[in-house]
Amino acid sequence: MTDRPCILVPIRVLDGESIPDGVPELLANAYVVLLGYHVVPDQTATGQAKMQFEERANARLDKYESILRDAGATVERRLVFTHDGQKTLDRISDEHDCLAVLVPNGTRPPEEVLVAVRGTAGVSRIAEAVAGLFSSTDVAVTLYHVTETNETDDDIETFLNGVRDRMTELGMDASAVDTRTDTEQKRLGAIATAAEEYDALVMGESDPSLTTFVFGMPAEQIADRFHGPVFVVQREASESS
């Protein structure tokens, strides 16, 4: 596959968020949309914030852009002043048809990545993102599934093998893809716990809007326990609208 997967990397550029260690390596093969955004209160006109902060924000984005480029990523950047960070993320992600959004937490240089898969919906996009990001690297991928009550072991094996085959078709080395299952009751908790042994987490969007995940409850649950970077693979634009 020659196309690089489009990954949205949102940074609250004036609130001390930055590109943490390990993240540039993670994005080496990505087409990164670097979104610097700044949320201003309702009583401030967005243009007013722009007048004052644009220069500073651009200086920081310059730095992050070159860090990502040096790691090998293709970078496009946007700077947005907004009252509503979520709306901005949704819009930019839609405009670029991004495959995933990265919650950019710090990590060591990536060696092992956990990929949480649930049902068939969205799995091909997850495979596309994982293969695009890691097929040409030494990163080992573990497909992870939390068993639900009405599933048999055979079902799961068939499903996970299907995902692995899809990744292999897209260029992943079959030996670099492992599988793992768990039978815990709470799926998100199980994922967060499992992810602690890995350098990064890839998971599907659990909500119609990708970014409700980033800002909403599940994200908090994951972030509470897993402090590494999380790729949230978006549904297709047609599915989410």
Add this chain to the structure above:
Amino acid sequence: MGDKPVGPEPTGRNVDGEAPVEQPETVTDEAIVHDEETELERTIGLVGGLAIGIGTMIGAGIFVFPGLAASTAGPAASLSFAIGGGIALLVALPTAELATAMPRSGGGYYFISRGLGTAAGAIVGLGLWLGLVFAAAFYLVGLGHYATAVLAEAGVELGVDPVVAIGLLFGLALTALSIGGTENTAKLQNGVVGALLVVLTVFLTYGVLDAFGAFGGQNTPEAFFSQGTFPVLTTAALVFTSYLGFAQVATVAGEIKDPGRNLPLAMIGSVLVVTVFYVVTIFVATSAFGADRLGTFGETAMVEVAREFLGLPGAVAILFAGLLATFSSANASILSASRAVYALSRDALLPRRASEVNLRFGTPHVALFAAGGPILVLIATGRVELLAEVASFLHLVMYGLICVALVVLRRRNPTWYTPSYRVPGYPAVPAVGAVASFGLIAFMQPASIVVGAVLMVLSYLWYRYYASGVTLKGAL
């Protein structure tokens, strides 16, 4: 609406050597895009736009003016409100067209400075700021009356008249709140407006039924024009302050989603909603007591009307609604005034420092002080009618010039002028709108006209001194 330029490129420098900030390259339904890929997200939807318009307007006409208006115009006061609403609508239509052509922050100031040139823009822009300052002071004095009535209802006796003191207190609190402020003032405003409309609808429905004798109560029939026809017009001039909200929607035009659709709907919709509420309120109020007796109740007449219908719970509900409404109007005016200061400083008509954003809170503290400070001074005067009329005067000048700017822009037809909404009945509607706006000024008290005119002259002198080198209107 696709990508397109939204105005002429401003040029020149002011006394401090500051040039106007450059124009954005493109404006879309979702964002304003400047070069170097900086964007301003549009985040206010139709509901938010309506809440700004209705929230600013719904206070004064219902909670401050019924008593004052009834005492001067009699039952025909409801006609005064209808006239005010009609004029507001005649101006709202052209404003909507201009706003879809130039969906940028600054509202009326922005349209006039681009259509009629920098001098007119400076007079109107400073006038808009001062007009909002006067309006906010007026709302806060009204709030003081309501808070005083609450204290009276609770049986608290104060030795001194607390109206001005309470107004000052709330003025101070509002300024502090917007500077240190919460993140979600817009959501709060939406909630307040929704709650208000519900309370008022229940109350007015009951009142209208009662006025037609549904509950067997006794009406107070009287001559409609009990004070003659002339006071109807002077009252219309006075109560026009109740309609100073729809243009506030245009001051945040740069932040409204899908502006081609939402700006006209929010402006025209809010005028229509508010006009209906006002006319019905006055009808109900004068039916309940008769205009003369209503007049003796002063600024909190509606409390007595509610007490007459629904007893103490009614009075309490209306007191609460009155506090909410005047608070929300004052809050919206302070925020709009600070947007006006920002628009002026962006165009180098005020020092750039005026729109500086506070690092800690992310709020424009200088602009908010520039609104809050003068408001406190004006509250201290406690002159309800004068404050209301000066606010009306400054806005009416702007409204008239908006209509003129529309005609001028249509005739010059510059390439960037491509509104997605076009005013019906051109050129009659803007022409009548301009004549009506300027005409209403003639019915004001001389004192208000003098104060307003002096403020305009001072604004012009400021422009001559500070920014005569700045050109905001594009070359032909």
